[in-house]
Amino acid sequence: MEKLKIMGGQPLNGTISISGAKNAALPLLAATLLTDQPVALGNVPALADIDSMVSLLTELGAEIEPVKTLSTMAHGPDIGRCYEITAATLSGSEATYDLVRKMRASVLVLGPLLARTGAARVSLPGGCAIGNRPVDLHVKGLAALGAEVTLAGGYIEARAPACGYLTGGRVVFPLVSVGATENIMMAATLARGQTTMVNAAREPEIVDLANCLRAMGAQVSGDGTDTIIIDGVEQLHGCSHQVIADRIETGTFAIAAALTGGTLTLAGGRADLIETVIDLLRQAGVAIDVGHQGLTVSAPAGGLQGVDVMTEPYPGFPTDLQAQIMVLMAVANGAAMVTETIFENRFMHVPELARMGANINVHQSSAMVRGVPQLTGAQVMATDLRASVSLVLAGLVAGGETEINRVYHLDRGYECLVEKLRAVGADIARHSGGDDADNGGPIACPHH
Ligand code: UD1
Numbered sequence: 001m002e003k004l005k006i007m008g009g010q011p012l013n014g015t016i017s018i019s020g021a022k023n024a025a026l027p028l029l030a031a032t033l034l035t036d037q038p039v040a041l042g043n044v045p046a047l048a049d050i051d052s053m054v055s056l057l058t059e060l061g062a063e064i065e066p067v068k069t070l071s072t073m074a075h076g077p078d079i080g081r082c083y084e085i086t087a088a089t090l091s092g093s094e095a096t097y098d099l100v101r102k103m104r105a106s107v108l109v110l111g112p113l114l115a116r117t118g119a120a121r122v123s124l125p126g127g128c129a130i131g132n133r134p135v136d137l138h139v140k141g142l143a144a145l146g147a148e149v150t151l152a153g154g155y156i157e158a159r160a161p162a163c164g165y166l167t168g169g170r171v172v173f174p175l176v177s178v179g180a181t182e183n184i185m186m187a188a189t190l191a192r193g194q195t196t197m198v199n200a201a202r203e204p205e206i207v208d209l210a211n212c213l214r215a216m217g218a219q220v221s222g223d224g225t226d227t228i229i230i231d232g233v234e235q236l237h238g239c240s241h242q243v244i245a246d247r248i249e250t251g252t253f254a255i256a257a258a259l260t261g262g263t264l265t266l267a268g269g270r271a272d273l274i275e276t277v278i279d280l281l282r283q284a285g286v287a288i289d290v291g292h293q294g295l296t297v298s299a300p301a302g303g304l305q306g307v308d309v310m311t312e313p314y315p316g317f318p319t320d321l322q323a324q325i326m327v328l329m330a331v332a333n334g335a336a337m338v339t340e341t342i343f344e345n346r347f348m349h350v351p352e353l354a355r356m357g358a359n360i361n362v363h364q365s366s367a368m369v370r371g372v373p374q375l376t377g378a379q380v381m382a383t384d385l386r387a388s389v390s391l392v393l394a395g396l397v398a399g400g401e402t403e404i405n406r407v408y409h410l411d412r413g414y415e416c417l418v419e420k421l422r423a424v425g426a427d428i429a430r431h432s433g434g435d436d437a438d439n440g441g442p443i444a445c446p447h448h
Contacts, residue, residue, distance in 0.1 A: 053105065138179065141180055219232075309337075311339065312341060384409060
């Protein structure tokens with residue numbers, strides 16, 4: 001029902017507090033199913049995807065209490081929520097199609113449910129806007145731990161073997177998958193014996209999950225490298241854990257500062273989690289200072305320079321910043337080749353950016369971006385979360401007014417986006433009447 005209107009051309013200046021990472025919080029919430037004791041999670045961003053995961057946990061029988069004090073919260077008082085989750089007894093072991101269809105990360109309950117209860121039934125996610133996104137690696141990994149997995153009626157049905165528990169095994173991933181690494185990690189914590197995961201994902205969100213699992217009593221080592229070793233334990237216990245800073249949000253706002261000609265301090269943003277992104281922005285001419293409190297990013301006086309970008313698993317350039325960096329290249333001097341190696345069909349933002357005057361030609365998995373002096377505002381529509389935010393960035397730098405439909409994509413992944421941008425000088429507002437009907441409506445920013 002809502003759309004965003006942006007009047008471009010305002011430089012952004014000031015400080016933005018970086019939220020907790022959606023992609024860390026989702027597996028952490030799923031991990032609370034591994035124990036019957038309370039787990040407190042702080043710095044959880046207020047997002048529609050988090051609400052979906054909370055609903056799923058509730059449906060499975062977990063009790064979830066929002067906790068008021070965020071005493072150990074890392075960055076700033078205005079963002080983040082804290083939940084205490086107790087999955088004392090589970091009343092279900094199924095994630096339905098309705099939930100998984102809305103949020104693919106629901107599949108992350110598969111490993112924890114199977115390990116804890118010996119059975120799980122999770123809908124296959126089906127297609128999504130950025131490609132096919134299969135779950136075969138999740139299934140193969142669980143089978144390597146002894147699970148009997150069948151696919152029937154659109155559902156993955158997994159059972160522990162007759163002995164009632166999973167057993168440690170060797171899982172070799174043919175390609176790097178964040179979600180499959182997380183699912184198998186969680187399942188292996190309660191398996192009998194040792195699990196070795198080879199070619200595991202190295203994303204910071206994996207390390208955050210491992211830190212939380214260790215605090216719950218799990219024996220995990222090697223996280224952050226491509227080989228993770230887990231010695232199963234009989235049971236896990238409660239803990240308290242703070243979600244790490246969102247590196248994708250940090251990168252998105254860094255690009256916003258560079259694009260609009262301002263200076264933004266990203267409080268709580270962690271430079272060590274986006275080194276490849278910082279290197280690339282510096283090559284493009286962007287000035288970045290790294291301090292104790294976060295990063296300060298300023299646009300180059302001499303204009304932006306086009307630089308080639310290729311997305312890769314961490315520590316490479318993240319696919320979740322590909323659409324945003326493409327906007328920067330669209331107004332940089334010279335040309336840049338942007339190559340997407342993680343997801344097919346993740347150039348859905350290109351035709352919309354072209355409507356705003358960008359000069360981009362796509363050839364299979366590469367986009368040739370030839371910088372233009374100025375984008376112009378237009379009515380545009382987004383198809384996924386990161387594509388949506390790239391249109392916001394384009395709107396911030398374009399001449400005139402940009403109207404973005406399907407705002408619900410942004411509510412899935414950017415906490416208080418409009419409020420944060422307005423506070424640093426952006427001319428951006430929500431209006432009713434956009435094309436996002438039947439998606440549950442917008443999520444309210446809890447602090448504004
Ligand atoms: C996670 C992130 C998402 C990010 C992506 C890549 C969350 C909630 N989401 O998604 O924002 O864009 O990592 O960094 O953390 N694949 C298979 N078989 C599988 C699983 C994956 O072939 O069983 C393929 C995918 O189609 C894709 C590649 O592996 O081409 C990487 O996907 P994966 O890392 O699993 O992404 P997600 O965990 O879904």
